[in-house]
Amino acid sequence: MELIIAIFIGLLYACGVYLLLRRSIVKLILGVFVLSNATNLIIFLSGGIQRSGISFIGEQAEKASLESMTDPLPQALVLTAIVISLGISAYILALKYKYFEKTGTHDLDQLSKTDQK
């Protein structure tokens, strides 16, 4: 199963990178989106996927062992990453909108010219 997921992540990365290399800024944003999802998966996978129990401590128990549950630490990391990606997406979209409004183009190559004085 790890192999399948690893290949899945690799394919996501390939698609993401391909999108990043496009000149259209909309595609670039989609690329960032795909890559952030793929990266979250990598972090999640680093905890291992042999165990897939919910990472809660039972109603009567005082402590739990990791034997049966999914590693909680990567989950915590990924959870904030997901919410942050929401903030970032909104920011990039706003940036893109402003950029398009100001320059009238969505071709990234045009941007290089306004870069230089």
Place this chain on the structure above:
Amino acid sequence: MEQLTVVLTGLIFLMGLMVPFLRRLFKSYTGRILALVPFALFATLTFIFFTLPDETSRLVDTGFGFLPEMGFSFRIDGLSLIFGMMVSGIGGLVLGYSSFYMAKYAGRTKFYFFLVLFMGGMLGLVFADNLMALFIFWEITSITSFFLIGFDHDKEKPRQAAMQALLLTAFGGLCLLFAVIMIGDMAGTYSLSELYTRGFRFGAHSNYYLVFLLIFVAVTTKSAQFPFHFWLPGAMNAPTPVSAYLHSATMVNAGIFLLLRLNPILGGTVVWKTVFVLTGGITMFLGAFYSLGQKDLKRILAFTTISALGTMVLLIGMNSTASIQAALIFFIVHGLYKGGLFMMAGIIDKNTGTRDIDKLAGLLRSMPVTSIAGILALLSMSGLPPMLGFIGKELIYDAKIQMPELSWLVIPLGVAANMIMVAISLWVFYEIFLKPKYKQPVSLKHPEHELPGNFLAGPVALALVGLVLGMFPGWLEDTMSNAMYFIQSETIDVHLSLWHGFNQVLLLSIFTVAMGVVIFLFRKPVGSLVNIIIRWTDQYHLPERFNRLIKNYLSLAGRQTNRIQHGYHRYYLITFFTVTFALVIYQLIRLKGPWIPADEAGPVRMHVVMVLAFSLLAVIFAVFTRSRLSAIVAMGVLGYGISVFYMFYGAVDLAITQFLVETIVMVIFVMVIYHLPHFAKLSDKRTRIRDAVIATGVGVMVTLVVLKARFINLETPVSGFFAQNSFLEGHGRNIVNVILVDFRALDTLGEITVLALAAAGVFTLLRLDLNKKGKKQMKNLVLERIVSLFLYVMVGFAIFLLIRGHNRPGGGFIAGIIAAAGFLLYAIVFGSEAVLKKLHTNPRYIIGTGLLLAFLAAIIPTFSGNPPLTGLWLSMGNIHIGTPLLFDTGVFVLVTGMIVSIITNIMDVLKWNS
């Protein structure tokens, strides 16, 4: 008593930082009030000065360390006392002086701020026992003096002068840092006291020459030695109080101080003697020579300062008992007369509006007090009795005569420099205080008796001290002996007196004065000769050269940057990806071990594979589709697919969060996307193939890394600890939530701050140039009721999730998104204006409140002595209430506020209302 020096020095720093408040409190008295602290320090040091026994140094722990193993103590011995007294005494006078001089300047707060901090830095440098601390204070003086020299920052010249001073002294500071590290490395300690008591001498060490070179650069740049002397005249662009302070007892003398401090460790070698004697000698002569060609009083003083610094470096380089003694006395002499003369120049400038010695005349009559103080200072400068300057010069001559090797060079240079000093003193005296026939006396703006006392106090006090010390030099003997003991590491009894008897030295003095008078008498031809030479050397004008060097360097950097920073986004990425690819693949090949675990691989679950395959198809579709909407929907499929994946693997919170976020992102996407153009085919086929190859490479690389990474576990995962303790210590059954709000709350705090910033970013991006505009509103009472109800249900549900999130799926992030989703729906139906109305406040304040709550939860534990973010709990039976819950509430409020803010902003700007 020694403790008091630490307290007062600390107080100076504190006062410096509080200048903005003090200025408001004391208005125009600020300078005088500020001066009280250095005066108090001066008094303390004077007391120690008279009570410190010979051959003892006191070490006072400040209880303050830069690093755990690098304590920062005050070292109080003869040397630091002498420097400390000069720094604090003249500092106090300069502050009092400034309160009048700067009265009409704008930006006085800034002026006092940097001047007082500079003073603190200088004191720290003088008293530091730790070389690393000494370096830090050294840098503080460089940086604050940059702001002081460039005080008139709206003019180009001061800016340039300040930049030049900073570039040079900061370069020297860098060298000092390296030297300090090397010394610390060689000795195993940074403490001066330890270096002294263990008697380190590095003369024979293999690294000595490198350390020497570094120290040499540090000293010559800071103390304006040839060929780095040129920044000092430029620094005259600073307001006069700054010049009076920087060039009398502080800044430029830091290099002198460093040499004296390091003399026992590094001094006395052949290279030390030769190099410093030559550098000092050349600087001494050149400074004096150039001063002859100047017309501006301040520039004359600047060049004589260079000469004096050269003299001190020369004396320290000679490294005999007599010469070090002479250097110490000369430091005091120079500080006293130069401080006084600069202040005098400032008073004259303020009063007459000019500093040109050709225009000034007859001041003795119109400004008698200033003039007499000035004349006493000039007497000291020319080394005439009964001033302390006389004793200083006699000691210098004595030391030079005693020097065996280079006396043939040193004596003529020294005598020549002193002749010029005599001549220039006479010249200044004659031109500005007397009334030559060919000049009109200048008119005064304020008669002298109208000047405030503290304005005149500086030069008068310094002149009197020079006079009194000249007549009773015995007062200095004990402390001088103490200083000498630590500089030369041997017991030396210092004897000072005005009258040395009739000897070789006195003959030289008489000769010097006579020749000085001769130069003065022939000042016209001498002046024009000097000017011809200066004009000839001006083609090698060093400040210009330096500027050109810097400019060339910058343009080189610019060209290089332009080549690397071409501005094409894709090529940056391609560079980045290919380099990463090469490095990672190289590393992967070197690693041994299996790729696919045979035994511990999880079972293949067909339903998961189906989900993944479906998501992948969606992404591939998104890559090739021309429709924007389809691409977004495809992204949604990917997001939901991954959400389902999390669900299958037991990460409930993750799945919920991903699902919610995905939904909101898609809504935002759809809102914005229709205001953007359609996808266009911009690249040709070849680029597409190239990009595809790169993308495939990266994909393969990532797959390999993911597979490989599973076998590399360098540390034991901490997750076990969380599983063990999240209920017992965090009172929560939802381990993920406990990690977020308790165990790793600091990370979460950072992350929600990022969220707040993202919202602020969206706000500024969209609202920057947006004008308020009218809105039409939709009215549909029934619909409004239903949607309102729905909103309340959503918010209520969110609060429920928030509270139970500690034990079951939920928590601040999820709750925040759900509440926001309620508002989103409301906004879509009624427009953003209605949401704002419903909220009764601006979403920005909600974000702020959330952040505030989280920080509050972080800070509250510190009141009971715990580290920030410690979870504090109040248990009532089965119910536990604690700061982590407050923290989570902060997260909830912030996330809600952020999403609502972003959405209302986007809707407003895109006119999504109605």
